[in-house]
Amino acid sequence: xxxxxxxxxxxxxxxxxxxxxxxxxxxxxxxxxxxxxxxxxxxxxxxxxxxxxxxxxxxxxxxxxxxxxxxxxxxxxxxxxxxxxxxxxxxxxxxxxxxxxxxxxxxxxxxxxxx
Amino acid sequence: xxxxxxxxxxxxxxxxxxxxxxxxxxxxxxxxxxxxxxxxxxxxxxxxxxxxxxxxxxxxxxxxxxxxxxxxxxxxxxxxxxxxxxxxxxxxxxxxxxxxxxxxxxxxxxxxxxx
Numbered sequence: 001x002x003x004x005x006x007x008x009x010x011x012x013x014x015x016x017x018x019x020x021x022x023x024x025x026x027x028x029x030x031x032x033x034x035x036x037x038x039x040x041x042x043x044x045x046x047x048x049x050x051x052x053x054x055x056x057x058x059x060x061x062x063x064x065x066x067x068x069x070x071x072x073x074x075x076x077x078x079x080x081x082x083x084x085x086x087x088x089x090x091x092x093x094x095x096x097x098x099x100x101x102x103x104x105x106x107x108x109x110x111x112x113x114x115x
Numbered sequence: 116x117x118x119x120x121x122x123x124x125x126x127x128x129x130x131x132x133x134x135x136x137x138x139x140x141x142x143x144x145x146x147x148x149x150x151x152x153x154x155x156x157x158x159x160x161x162x163x164x165x166x167x168x169x170x171x172x173x174x175x176x177x178x179x180x181x182x183x184x185x186x187x188x189x190x191x192x193x194x195x196x197x198x199x200x201x202x203x204x205x206x207x208x209x210x211x212x213x214x215x216x217x218x219x220x221x222x223x224x225x226x227x228x229x230x
Contacts, residue, residue, distance in 0.1 A: 050216065095216065
């Protein structure tokens with residue numbers, strides 16, 4: 001597609017349930033990033049996939065969070081045993097790997113509400 | 116590691132007035148600098164970027180920013196704002212060398228343009 005697509009756009013889940021958030025990057029973009037946006041906190045880096053290299057998971061806040069990228073394209077962010085503090089907007093972005101000055105193209109995000 | 120400080124969390128201005136949104140960064144290495152805009156319920160959109168060369172960078176929607184290396188600043192300016200400029204603005208940095216393409220964001224500045 002023409003842009004980064006994220007689904008669902010909104011998700012309400014009960015505390016303790018698992019959720020999966022999906023990101024479909026721009027075709028040909030080899031780098032994919034997940035960020036979390038909480039009110040007044042800016043964008044918090046979660047995880048970064050770069051081509052076939054091992055992902056940079058340094059931003060994942062706990063072992064309840066995991067992500068995978070299948071076939072170098074679609075990525076799924078999974079949050080197990082959700083907690084209320086996981087409520088936030090989860091943003092996905094992609095970029096070309098070559099051409100270091102390229103910025104990211106962001107999706108519209110998934111708004112997660114844990115009740 | 117890099118860090119970004121956006122000095123104002125909220126900036127209210129009247130329509131057609133000039134505006135400056137401030138951004139300072141900290142880094143032990145050379146960086147690329149970016150400004151993104153986020154309209155309500157949307158993802159982030161790249162406004163402009165500084166990679167090298169002229170320190171005055173022009174972006175979309177009439178915005179410009181000036182890189183000041185000695186003051187480690189990258190302030191965003193617009194000489195005359197419109198109601199439609201109401202949005203949240205994020206400053207971001209990443210190392211200019213190496214293979215880590217991860218962006219570090221500030222906490223954002225909410226620009227509100229009043230009639």
